[in-house]
Amino acid sequence: MLGLGCGSVAAITWLALRMDLIDREGHPLHLTLRAPLFWFWLLWEIVKANGQVIRVILDPKLPISPRRFRVPTSQKTDIGRVIYANSITLTPGTICLDVNETELDIHALTADGELGLQSGQMDQLVSRVEGH
């Protein structure tokens, strides 16, 4: 019974793909193949950033230096920018406050968080996931 259900879902998806019916905005199916690699990289970044923020919290001196800055985005589509902004927010120590066509407004807890984003590595990787 379950197999039949899975089979028909797979068949319909395949048909829809062939007919080019997939809504690229709502269901970004073209991203699913490249995304998992990026997820693993992001998972590692999250673990590293968590370590930094945990050390800051447990430090008796609480060495925070909150800052607000803008980073440029190289993504061409809305969904690419959403992935980038969400990845930034998901990484502890950096929060995305505002998004526009070319820049993100970021709030970071420490100088390390700012340096990590200014290096632009995440930006490039998200653009590669976007694949345009």
Place this chain on the structure above:
Amino acid sequence: MMPSLLDGLSWLLLLSGCACLLISAIGLIRMPDLFTRMHAAGIGDTLGAILVLAGLMLQSGLSITLIKLVLILFFLLFTSPTACHALARAALAGGQKPLLAEPNADNSPAEQSPS
């Protein structure tokens, strides 16, 4: 041998997840203003949730529960940054100024947050 190993690993993950949540709560109390508190809450949202759910996945074994836990983690990791972003924007729209270490020119100067 195998079940006890899995059990131990699962407990290790659960306990470190709990430690993350505890640290995140401590951070919430220690941080000076709303935006820095959101950073502290981020630990519980990401690493805390990931570790606790991974520990539960090892406990559940190969069953329908495992699929449900994977889905919970999946949706959590998609929705929590969105909620975080919405909270930050609401705070900005409500007139909260982030406390900054060095008030720079293009933003409004830092205010000492009340309380």
